[in-house]
Amino acid sequence: MxxxxxxxxxxxxxxxxxxxxxxxxxxxxxxxxxxxxxxxxxxxxxxxxxxxxxxxxxxxxxxxxxxxxxxxxxxxxxxxxxxxxxxxxxxxxxxxxxxxxxxxxxxxxxxxxxxxxxxxxxxxxxxxxxxxxxxxxxxxxxxxxxxxxxxxxxxxxxxxYAVKPSPSLAALYDSRDESSELARYLAQKVKPFAGFTEMEKSSISSKSGKLFTLSSLKQANRALFGKGMKDCFTEQEKELAAEFWQAVYESTPEWQMVINKQLAPSQFRQEYVHAHGVGLHALGSLGCALITAQPDEWKETIKKLINVDWKKSNPIWANRSMLHGKLSKASTNIMLTTNALKHALSLSLTPDERTLENQYIPNSEASNG
Incomplete structure (x- = not known):
């Protein structure tokens, strides 16, 4: 040397x-x-x-x-x-x-x-x-x-020229991350995700036949179980996730219409909130609260989702999912969207949710839920 x-x-x-x-x-x-x-x-x-x-x-x-x-x-x-x-x-x-x-x-x-x-x-x-x-x-x-x-x-x-892979592609290829594994399983086995999940990109083009991105499904599952970025999922939780999303599907006519080719995916995304990540994430948060509050009755309660008007034109979504006529995936908007769903299912808001509700939606009925 x-x-x-x-x-x-x-x-x-x-x-x-x-x-x-x-x-x-x-x-x-x-x-x-x-x-x-x-x-x-x-x-x-x-x-x-x-x-x-x-x-x-x-x-x-x-x-x-x-x-x-x-x-x-x-x-x-x-x-x-x-x-x-x-x-x-x-x-x-x-x-x-x-x-x-x-x-x-x-x-x-x-x-x-x-x-x-x-x-x-x-x-x-x-x-x-x-x-x-x-x-x-x-x-x-x-x-x-x-x-x-x-x-x-x-x-x-x-x-x-360095470009990070999209969150969806990272989730598709990451065999160590259990939340990615769960998202991949649901995307392959459970309606409405099977065949309708964008596995590579983190956005969906207007002409695409897909409904959700793999990354948004991954985030929704974390919300469903209140998980952090690296928390593990038990086999029981994986089974529960499949049961929950299947139950949501059965209580969501528009999802069924898309699967049965009665509604084009492009029209669904254009007109409905629950065709997007903010709706999916809010449903995951709703599931977390519902299953915690009603571990034995949640499957019956979730059927009330059939009465929710998910159209973007519905005034209830203004300042919740929609800001200035556009969807927002900000954490505040996800929580406000969840609040509306909890109200629809007669679930009480937490103190933090009620404070947020009063701050952004002063005249909302959900503020008294």
Missing amino acids: KSAQDGYCFSFPAVRGIQAGKPFYIATCPLSTIPKIFVFDEDEVPPELRAQRTLNKARIPEMVRYLVDNPDDYVFSALTVSVASSVSFDESEHSESSNLGTLRIPMNAQILINDGQHRRAAIEAALKERPELAYDNIPVLFFVDEGLTRSQQMFADLNK
Whole structure:
């Protein structure tokens, strides 16, 4: 690990490549070395003098938990770093390719992370809980730095076209999240979701034959059981969810009309509140209150939904589901929509719900429910 030119150095088996006429290097590094070698700019440095965003510490615990809980089944993508120093690359004598060899970086060189500073922080914290992760590896993409301006441009370029998957697509592919698993099950097995759930996108086009998005179904189930983002679902809860949504379906004529091809999905979405996420989420919240209050009678009470006028033109939805003629999925509007449904089923409002009702709908009958 010593170079005649630069003294002691870090050595990495690496592959050399060319991009935009400049060399770059790909190496695999033990996780144990990541916190020691790679640094990121301190928070107090002004943004114009940094090469990347400040560390969002709120993101770290979830990433740490992912590593710690899945030591045999995790995936971390490569770190991208800039080396603020000259480097040397010794071609391997045992390879026919001149691009295989050893990358040598002076130990006093500053190596800044252009992409992956949150992964680096999560690795450092996870190693404290699971030291055995130290022997795992992560790929690292090395660029030779050409100054702050170049590093800032690299950060901008790396993030310019980065697009997170839609919440629905994330729920479709996430086999670890039980709320996603429950949503996928209902989307495949239970009316009105089977065959009418948009599994990839988080919005539905006007001409689509789908009714709900997978992400809105996932949120509605969390509301049904009062669950947080990462809470687990028991088998009994999964069965109850299927029973609840089936009962709602049987008490909702418009859903039945769509399933029986008596009402076009596009017309349904255009005219009715319960064709959208705000209605579905409110129904989940209603179910939570109803099943808690009437664990043995809720199936009979839910039949009163048949009397609800879900048309957007119904004045009851003004300032609840509808704001200035448009649907709103804000938490306040979901709660106000739930209030109207609770009133329809003769369920009492909680003090917080009554306060919200009086604040936004002063003359509503539901405020006295």
